[in-house]
Amino acid sequence: MEAWLNAISPFVRVVKIVKSSSLAGEWIDFDHVFTYIEQGEADFILNGVKYQAKEGDLFLMPPLLPHIIRTTSDVPLIQYIVHFDLFYDGVRSGWKETGLINELTKQIPEREQALANVFPVTHLRTADRMDVKRRFLLMQKVFLDEKANRDLATKAIVIELLYFFLKGQTGRNEQEGKLTKGWGVLERAISYIHERYADSGLDNATISGHAGVSTNHLSFLFKEQLQITIQKYITHVRIEQAKAKIMEGHKTITVIAEEVGFSSIHLFSRSFKATVGITPSQFYAAHSTVRKDG
Structure with missing residues (x-):
């Protein structure tokens, strides 16, 4: 060792x-x-x-x-x-x-x-x-x-x-793991999404242009490698960012919705509940209780 x-x-x-x-x-x-x-x-x-x-x-x-x-x-x-x-x-x-x-x-x-x-x-x-x-x-x-x-x-x-x-490293399979098809393109696209998720106008054409491929090809890579559409991935990033902001407890739900790239509070609430299973307000209440109890 x-x-x-x-x-x-x-x-x-x-x-x-x-x-x-x-x-x-x-x-x-x-x-x-x-x-x-x-x-x-x-x-x-x-x-x-x-x-x-x-x-x-x-x-x-x-x-x-x-x-x-x-x-x-x-x-x-x-x-x-x-x-x-x-x-x-x-x-x-x-x-x-x-x-x-x-x-x-x-x-x-x-x-x-x-x-x-x-x-x-x-x-x-x-x-x-x-x-x-x-x-x-x-x-x-x-x-x-x-x-x-x-x-x-x-x-x-x-x-x-x-x-x-x-x-546990002893006797492992040296051949395990393989390079993911289209990784360079996916990485460029994903990094760009993480940089620009707050832009409510972020669309597939802009992302694929930054990644250097056609929109159809990028959509194919997302579905093949991640089993998800580009827009669903953008929503995932926005919801994860929103959850972090909600748990901080410093801003209103309306402000957070705008900061993470949703065009309306209604769309944000609907997307949040579909992804997390509860409304943003319920999520805030649950985590504020945890903070008080802690």
């Missing part, structure tokens, strides 16, 4: 459990992301390479690695997720919004790239799955309790998770 691993001091930023009946989206974060698949199946496309994720798999995504996740089974996808820095840094420890990529968060310290070349997925043995799940659940409890020595306790658990991940 690499000697530098003896010096790591992980800082845990976020611990969460996410359940999704239908998921298709792209994420990019400035920190490491551990994801344990508790239930369901999905395609993980990491920097253009597709991996088939299933129950018991553990993924490790280093900083600034573009990753697309698409559910592929009728069973809801349940992910145990932890965001962390490999080494503690006083400035970076204050960064809480993991998806916020700007000129500052793009500056990744060299030591945070130490795991960049590690194979990103481990297929855990059944016995190890139980241990990993228990550790994730313990870490979530400790993280949410916010008691003394929380950072020390969560750091210790991340080190254990790294042990299980690296242990």
